Amino acid sequence: MTGIVLVILAGSFLTLLLSASLFQEARREIASRVLSSELSAEVQVGGDVRLLPGRRIRVELTDIRLIDLVPSLQRRMHLDQASFDFKAERLLDTGFEIENLRVSGFRADFDRNTVEEESEPSDVVALILGTEDDPGAGLLAYFRHREVVLERLAVRYVDNVTGFRFDHNLDSFILAQPSADAPGRLLSEGSVNGKPFRLEGSFSPDHPFRSDMRLGKADIALEGLTTSSGEEYDGTLTLRTASLGDTLDATLLDGEFDGTAQLSASLFLAPGSLRLQDIDLAVQLDTGTNVTASGEVGDLLSLDAVDILADISLPATRGVTERVRYIDDLRFLGASALILGTDGDLRLDEVNLHTNAMDANFERIGPISVGSLHRQEDGALAVSEVDVKVGPPESPVASATGTIGNVLTASGIAFDGQIHIPGGYLVSFKPLDELGIFRGQFSASDAGGGFGIDTLSGEIAGNPIWSLSASLQAPDLKDLASLSADLSVDWKDLRAFQSKVGTAVIGVRDLQADLAIQGGERALSVESSFGVDGRSVDLSVEFGLDMEAPSLRGRLASPEVSLEDLNRVAEAILAIVDPKTAIVKESRSGRSPKPLVLEEPRRIVKPLVIDPDAPVESVFDWEDILRNADVDLGIRIGRLVGQQSVAALDSALSLQGGVLRLFPVRADFGPVAVDLSAWMDVVSAPDRLRLQGNMRGVDIGRLMRASGVDFPASGTVSGAFDLTTDLEEPSDLLLTARGAARLKLDTGQLGTSLLELAGRGVLPWLFSRDLARGGSRITCAVAPLGLERGILSIRDGVLETPTVQLVVTGAVDLRRESLELRGEPRSVGQPFERSPYPFAVTGPFAAPDVALQNALAPRGGPIRVKPHPNRKPCVPDRRQFRLARPR
Numbered sequence: 001m002t003g004i005v006l007v008i009l010a011g012s013f014l015t016l017l018l019s020a021s022l023f024q025e026a027r028r029e030i031a032s033r034v035l036s037s038e039l040s041a042e043v044q045v046g047g048d049v050r051l052l053p054g055r056r057i058r059v060e061l062t063d064i065r066l067i068d069l070v071p072s073l074q075r076r077m078h079l080d081q082a083s084f085d086f087k088a089e090r091l092l093d094t095g096f097e098i099e100n101l102r103v104s105g106f107r108a109d110f111d112r113n114t115v116e117e118e119s120e121p122s123d124v125v126a127l128i129l130g131t132e133d134d135p136g137a138g139l140l141a142y143f144r145h146r147e148v149v150l151e152r153l154a155v156r157y158v159d160n161v162t163g164f165r166f167d168h169n170l171d172s173f174i175l176a177q178p179s180a181d182a183p184g185r186l187l188s189e190g191s192v193n194g195k196p197f198r199l200e201g202s203f204s205p206d207h208p209f210r211s212d213m214r215l216g217k218a219d220i221a222l223e224g225l226t227t228s229s230g231e232e233y234d235g236t237l238t239l240r241t242a243s244l245g246d247t248l249d250a251t252l253l254d255g256e257f258d259g260t261a262q263l264s265a266s267l268f269l270a271p272g273s274l275r276l277q278d279i280d281l282a283v284q285l286d287t288g289t290n291v292t293a294s295g296e297v298g299d300l301l302s303l304d305a306v307d308i309l310a311d312i313s314l315p316a317t318r319g320v321t322e323r324v325r326y327i328d329d330l331r332f333l334g335a336s337a338l339i340l341g342t343d344g345d346l347r348l349d350e351v352n353l354h355t356n357a358m359d360a361n362f363e364r365i366g367p368i369s370v371g372s373l374h375r376q377e378d379g380a381l382a383v384s385e386v387d388v389k390v391g392p393p394e395s396p397v398a399s400a401t402g403t404i405g406n407v408l409t410a411s412g413i414a415f416d417g418q419i420h421i422p423g424g425y426l427v428s429f430k431p432l433d434e435l436g437i438f439r440g441q442f443s444a445s446d447a448g449g450g451f452g453i454d455t456l457s458g459e460i461a462g463n464p465i466w467s468l469s470a471s472l473q474a475p476d477l478k479d480l481a482s483l484s485a486d487l488s489v490d491w492k493d494l495r496a497f498q499s500k501v502g503t504a505v506i507g508v509r510d511l512q513a514d515l516a517i518q519g520g521e522r523a524l525s526v527e528s529s530f531g532v533d534g535r536s537v538d539l540s541v542e543f544g545l546d547m548e549a550p551s552l553r554g555r556l557a558s559p560e561v562s563l564e565d566l567n568r569v570a571e572a573i574l575a576i577v578d579p580k581t582a583i584v585k586e587s588r589s590g591r592s593p594k595p596l597v598l599e600e601p602r603r604i605v606k607p608l609v610i611d612p613d614a615p616v617e618s619v620f621d622w623e624d625i626l627r628n629a630d631v632d633l634g635i636r637i638g639r640l641v642g643q644q645s646v647a648a649l650d651s652a653l654s655l656q657g658g659v660l661r662l663f664p665v666r667a668d669f670g671p672v673a674v675d676l677s678a679w680m681d682v683v684s685a686p687d688r689l690r691l692q693g694n695m696r697g698v699d700i701g702r703l704m705r706a707s708g709v710d711f712p713a714s715g716t717v718s719g720a721f722d723l724t725t726d727l728e729e730p731s732d733l734l735l736t737a738r739g740a741a742r743l744k745l746d747t748g749q750l751g752t753s754l755l756e757l758a759g760r761g762v763l764p765w766l767f768s769r770d771l772a773r774g775g776s777r778i779t780c781a782v783a784p785l786g787l788e789r790g791i792l793s794i795r796d797g798v799l800e801t802p803t804v805q806l807v808v809t810g811a812v813d814l815r816r817e818s819l820e821l822r823g824e825p826r827s828v829g830q831p832f833e834r835s836p837y838p839f840a841v842t843g844p845f846a847a848p849d850v851a852l853q854n855a856l857a858p859r860g861g862p863i864r865v866k867p868h869p870n871r872k873p874c875v876p877d878r879r880q881f882r883l884a885r886p887r
Contacts, residue, residue: 042067080105148175163375233269254379255408259285288315306341380406414445436463448475483519549628562641631655658683715748735790748778780874790815831878
């Protein structure tokens with residue numbers, strides 16, 4: 001009886017304890033303490049606590065606050081009402097398991113203000129997934145076998161470190177467990193940052209899990225298998241969005257673009273790690289730009305073992321590419337790169353950049369490390385503490401740190417960096433540092449409206465062989481008006497430099513080059529000066545930047561130039577800058593050096609230069625460019641050393657309508673002076689050169705001897721010529737030439753009177769003054785010449801004295817080195833009388849045969865004519881006469 005009474009009293013006391021208001025505070029303390037222990041966080045119950053006894057005890061609470069659930073966050077978590085069940089027998093154990101959790105009116109504010117350096121992964125990730133040391137501590141594992149019903153949820157997460165904010169307003173979140181054998185069901189509806197949100201899924205250790213989420217216009221699906229413990233997930237992730245702009249809006253980002261995207265990947269999720277494999281990403285923007293990526297990420301949480309091939313192409317690559325006319329017509333057409341990452345550091349390998357002007361290939365850009373991503377108040381996604389290195393990892397040639405104000409629009413860029421380039425890199429020489437180090441610094445940004453180099457300066461100093469300094473300012477690379485550059489190179493001992501780098505040593509010792517470039521709206525001004533062993537050449541030009549109709553205006557001037565030195569310098573520079581012609585010396589270690597060697601010796605490394613094999617023909621129409629180009633370059637050289645024929649040059653080089661012209665050019669060949677102009681149609685006939693001009697000072701005696709006529713003579717010949725030659729056979733220019741020339745002599749002397757004998761006969765000759773003087777005065781001489789593929793012809797060439805006219809006709813074969821000429825001397829004004837002694841010169845140049853011909857007279861006998869009243873000397877008389885009246 002006593003036992004029954006005790007049981008009744010105990011039951012009554014327990015009932016009072018569970019429900020009476022007298023014990024309300026005790027129930028609060030007990031509930032707060034038990035829940036704090038269960039959740040490993042401080043829980044404060046401010047309202048009533050009711051316990052409904054049974055085999056499953058139901059606990060109903062109101063006004064609950066959770067504190068320190070996520071240690072690194074400033075948080076406020078409040079539950080209006082909550083209820084859960086637990087088995088009564090668990091009260092005898094050290095703990096109990098919450099079942100059938102139902103919450104109504106859940107509000108939570110999370111504010112992250114600091115970066116936990118040692119928190120990896122972050123506390124939020126650990127809250128959801130657990131940690132490697134305690135995988136069961138994550139919410140996913142905790143609620144895997146529990147039923148959860150949450151209603152009217154309002155969760156705000158503000159990350160003041162990254163700037164991201166997420167406002168979740170969910171009408172419901174239901175996690176149901178129909179039976180032990182059936183898979184669990186997950187359902188949630190509401191909004192995230194104002195975008196409609198729905199989540200539906202199923203899960204079970206023994207069945208494939210699947211979850212389908214829709215956020216705005218984006219659909220995300222995850223399906224696969226869980227391990228028996230439910231702590232690891234192995235599945236496939238797919239994402240499709242019909243509007244990238246809408247998806248960015250859901251994250252409160254402003255990308256200023258729209259488009260579609262698809263992503264698929266194999267996913268392995270475990271406490272402390274998230275691996276993605278078989279990544280396949282395809283993005284198509286509304287502008288027509290396509291972005292694709294494929295590869296894998298060993299751990300997305302730490303950015304480790306990243307290996308992704310990315311490619312971006314703009315619409316122009318899939319249609320007709322617009323040719324570059326001005327530099328602001330330059331268009332980025334696409335890029336591809338291999339993105340590699342280790343422990344949070346990324347690098348770009350095998351980078352290929354494509355534009356509508358040229359392509360560029362880089363073996364490596366990186367490693368690239370990113371300090372943090374941060375969302376700005378205006379929706380921009382900023383990147384801070386970006387660190388980029390270029391070149392071999394052990395000794396990068398350039399490094400830069402900076403920020404990107406908006407990654408999505410590639411704007412707000414600002415970088416500062418250093419340059420450390422061994423001089424050997426510039427000439428493919430090892431050891432690299434024996435030619436000095438180019439040390440400099442630079443800053444780059446888009447503050448000028450477009451991306452550009454605000455400042456760049458550097459130098460190679462302290463090297464006994466050479467020195468180099470350079471500076472550059474180009475605040476907007478597409479606005480040449482802002483361009484300013486200076487370059488100075490001084491080879492103090494060029495021969496020692498060439499000997500060291502292994503190229504042929506030339507006779508030039510000192511070589512200096514100074515270059516100054518100043519940009520303009522549509523032109524580029526270049527002032528340059530070159531010094532070769534004390535001789536200087538100044539070049540000042542202005543380039544017009546219309547790529548389809550380029551122009552050049554300027555002048556080249558020098559008091560004295562050695563053509564031999566210029567030729568040597570050109571050969572030396574080509575040998576230095578062209579790796580194909582340079583002989584690279586062995587390094588001290590005895591190994592064959594390779595430029596830009598990476599840590600992977602199997603890779604074939606290319607220097608950081610524009611690919612010379614890029615197919616620029618598909619971009620530039622060179623015929624149109626040359627046809628529309630306008631070039632006018634004045635050339636004035638006071639004295640040309642080492643060139644006997646051209647002592648000085650005062651000329652102009654022009655290119656108009658596709659015709660290249662150099663005029664005038666004065667060349668001196670001993671006493672002979674030539675003034676000529678040169679033409680070339682670089683579009684229609686680039687292998688043909690036309691020379692037109694005048695010459696004077698040709699000795700008639702030499703000319704006659706060259707023609708096989710060995711008459712002593714004196715006097716100088718002048719004339720005009722118009723010749724076209726074939727440049728495809730530069731060693732046989734004269735043999736491939738065609739054209740005409742007209743040589744003329746005004747006065748002169750013949751050292752013999754035989755011309756009088758040949759033209760008038762014996763008796764007149766015996767009584768002539770010329771015989772007494774031992775020579776004849778030349779009134780004039782004219783030689784009309786034609787040249788056609790090695791045949792020099794003369795038709796009606798005239799040599800005239802006061803009494804005799806000699807008419808010469810024939811040809812000289814320059815290929816066979818032979819000649820065939822015929823001369824007919826007659827009295828002046830009598831073209832139809834018999835020529836007393838006509839002659840012919842035939843045979844090879846070395847031993848021509850001179851023979852008298854039969855005397856010629858017209859058929860029917862001689863015809864007497866009267867001299868024409870307006871007779872002109874050196875015009876064949878048969879073209880100017882009047883018939884005499886018969887006697």
